[in-house]
Amino acid sequence: MTAAVKGIAALLRFRELMFLLVARDLKVRYKRSILGMLWTLLNPLLQMLVYTLVFSRIMRIGVPQFPVFLLAGLLPWTLISVSATSSALSLLNNQGLIRKIAVPQAVYPLSIVGSKLVDLAVSLVPLAVIAAALGRPPGSAWLLLVPAVVVATCFAAGLSLLFSSLTVFFRDVRHLIDILFQIWFYVTPIIYPHEFLEKLGSPLLRSVLSLNPATPIIRWFQMVVYEGRPPDLRTAALATISAAATLVLGFAVFQRLEDEHIHYF
Template sequence: MNLIQSQFYTLFRYKDLLRELVVRDLKLKYRRSFLGYLWSILNPLLIMLVMTLVFSQMFRAGIDNYAVYLLAGQSVFDFIRNSTTMAMYSVLDNGPLIKKIYVPKYIFTLSKITSTMMDFVFSLGALLIVMVVTGAKFTPYLLATPVLVLQVYIFACGMGFFLSAANVFFRDIQYIYGAFLVAWNYVTPLFYPIELLPSWLRTLVEWFNPAYYYVQHFRDLVLYGCFPTMRIFVGGWIWAFVMLIFGLFVFKKTQDKFILYL
């Protein structure tokens, strides 16, 4: 825990830099875009529409409000995928700056994940639109969504710190992680019910797939109108902090050698 506390202290000192980096990332993403930030809402809507048309007839049996089921799961997984992928390149992309001045190196990784989190929050507008159109029930449990966002954010930070450090020394990690994301996407019940999986695989997914915890947590809040089970809720926090501690440990142990490989 001392490791996390020391990083929080450093983060407080450089909070203005972090804010500027996040704003820069958001502006660069939507630069010269006519619709700008509206794409954060339109993009998930378009993807949801296509996937609903493709998969609804195959997997919708036993799933109430398939559109919300699909978009809730996909939005959470997209946040994990996009934030960790961007974080993986954060140290390499800022190599020239790291060589010139002293800046806590993890700030660059954190800024990528934070800017992606802002995109994720904007994209929730698409989910609200789909909920209204499909007649989904709005319950007080929706107010607990920030807790889910915080869980996924902490988990993504941990993965991002590990990937950004690993990618400095092993450039092949970007290709390995790309293949891993494809497999991870299919073993996470995003567009199909988990009951379709064989019992042995279902057990592995329910206990050892962190994305499942966050997807199920979010669906409980927005689709089923209930608080997640204690296993899902506590398990989500455990995965988040275990990954954060692991990622910070790897990053801190290796960061002094970054300059030799940039």
């Protein structure tokens, strides 16, 4: 416990560095880009158009105002998946700084999570516009997006810390993460309603999929944005527990292995 407290205190002391790294990531990402930050908006919107065409027009899954439903799940999923995959190489990419500057190494993966959080915040603007245009305007329930974003960010941070540390020791982890998130995306109710999982014929498969730690987090966003109501207590509790457990696990593993990273660069 003492080591964990010291680790958190060290991160707080270097919070300004973390903010600088977030700004650096955003600046480098959009350097010499004509559209700049607009790509943050275009990426989920283009994905929305493709998925809407496939699942609403071709496969006809029957979800009213499908673009709103899709974006409600796609935006937090993007925060989680892109943070984890991008952070996997954060320690290796900054090994020169790690060798020269004595700062908590966790600032590197966490700064990437911070930059993706900025992307999510910006993307909420077109989401609100699209929701209003399709007859589901933002209401008071949208205020609960604040704790939902906090929960999703904690979940993303835990995964980022875990994968960034493991990638130092096992380079194959980076490639496995890509495969993991491709599969994880389709077993999470993002492009189809949660009720579809409950109608699966195999009880074993339903039981396995019910353990998906990302599902309650995504459902929180969908309930607030698409259904226009606060999340039920069970969903909020499961999402919070899932995020907290992932963050604690990721931080504990990272802190335990941090001193060994430099020997495997």
